[in-house]
Amino acid sequence: MSEPALASSLRTPHPEREAGGPLRVPRRRGSWLSDFRFAKGRVEVFDTGADLVLDRTLVGEALVWFGYHLVVRARSWTMRLLRRDAPRVWFAPHTPRPWYLVWAAMAWAGVRIASSPDKADAAFAFEDATWSERQVPPLLPAFNFRCPDISKSRVAAVFEAVFGYPLAVDPATWSGEAVEKSELNGAHDGRIVSCPTARRAGQHYQRLIDTTDDACAYDLRTACVGGAPVAVWIKRKPSDNRFSIHNLSVTLQTPAEVFSPEEIARITRFLAAMHIDWAGLDILRDRHSGRIYIVDVNKTDVGPIIALSFADKIRSTVRLARALDALLPARAKAPARRRPQRAGPPTRLSPPAPL
Template sequence: MAATEKGQSMHSALWWRDFEFQDGIVTVKKTGARLPLKLGLIGEVLSWFPFYFIVEGWRIKSALRTDGPKIWFAPDRPRPWYLIWSVLHAAGARIAAHPGEADAVFVFDDSTTCRPCNVPPDARVINRDCQSIEKSHVAAVFEQSFGYSLSVDPMTWAGPMVEKSELNGAHDGRVIEGPITAPKAGRVYQRVIDNTVPGGMVEDLRCPTMDGHIPLVIRKRRKIGNRFSNSNDEIECAETDDVFSAQEKAQLAAFTRAMGLDWGGLDVLRNRDDGRLYVVDVNKTDMGPPVAMQLDDKIKVTRRLAAAFLEFLGHPKPEPAKQAS
């Protein structure tokens, strides 16, 4: 989610300390992202809290279990707005007190690029090899996996193209006309994918993935004018087999392996003209479930992902928590 990379550690459980508030701007200390404190943002936060309190209940129940898996996160602890936080507690898992007692170590760093972190030599490590999610790297791996290109040469491409930041979560894309004579440093240039659907919307396919397996697909739709926004007008959950063919699932799995992505989220677009898929973004610290999703659907999606997470870990489903006497 970074507009800049500051690298401040977030291993304290006091997640509200991650933010600074000044002059109507909320600054995320870890990434440096600056969010204007507007009514829309306030409304999203307020709509998120009911789900947060439900997950807090799951977290408390998980603490009463002794059979759930324990995960150590490094260098940072996931905050409540990250998908893994809710999935972890829905699965009856716990955050380990130290790496030595963990069933797995999860490399969790909400930065576009990160350095390898120190982990116990015999530990199972999630996302150890996912060191970069720069847009240019994602596009290069995509071309290797799918056999066709998302990137364009902005100095020779004649027609509309997307210009956007290399950085994760900048949401600053815009459509410009090519060719151009002076490409900007830190920017990437890509095809404009026609992902329009009926109703004057564009549709992104958010694909949570674990070891290349996509348990479900979240269709995210927004008005064409807000193509590059992070706010959605419609959210719909779909079965993976209803969205992708067997060949497409195999290609997406090969892509995640080439990225070193054991856990994360893919943003996939389907081109209306020829039906081809394009992976336009990779999230190794993905947020969710989407704010615009109904509360009941958030719970259902999280529980399904929790079951898939336990299977991914090779861990049986924990027994129901015992009531405290």
């Protein structure tokens, strides 16, 4: 089965939406904890199905994030007072929780979440899912409405078309090591397999990109806004645990410090081909060939990355906030109300002069 055919066969339409139909908006209810299931020392994320070990490391990272969140929340309260005419954005079918980067960027810029499309200045398609139905945005400008598929097969097919060299492999004919991972977004289940081997249902296969320097492996997490990269987080992990969500260290760089002008141009073309306005890209640079590979796309990225220093967390948020704010139209100010003038004393008419 070809990669595009595989992606099509795995696609599962949302049971409550029809393609091209009106936007149904199941707003999230309840506390943040309602997005997770805690059982037997593990945490399941309902939206993505990710299954995480609830250990000291995860709890510690959650506490670090909460300290950052308090600062962003305080900034948002201040901006509400200082920027009363800020743009408003309508999200559908879901509204982002505070751990999503787009929430933090909006809060920092003072941009508000609209309660309905008629009260918004822009629309944003937001669903933490691999496949989603194509929807007609209720207003313009609109972001991410034209990207219904971020499966690994789709990403690999678009990458090869734009960059001119392949990422995906057929495990039945490939000889050597390859990476097997779920087609699903946010599964974090990558593993190295020896090929040739039989293809497992629901799995995607990529060539193994060597980013190691013996002890560590490096990922170039690239935040993109408005169809262009705006920040790069260089993630360092143990080479024997490269698929972990935990990092030894992370540093913030600009795209120009990490990628060549030609690579930035190709990344921009990739985003255009995927019809993505906001996303986080997982990019790997092969240490032997020097080539870069875009191996994953996330339209609902969380963060900033916990291992960043607090200063870099804030710098990252500022960059994202400025880039997002630049995309939004200025909110039309309501005309100032004129105070009614008090009526003066009645005008006395002088008697006509005698003829």
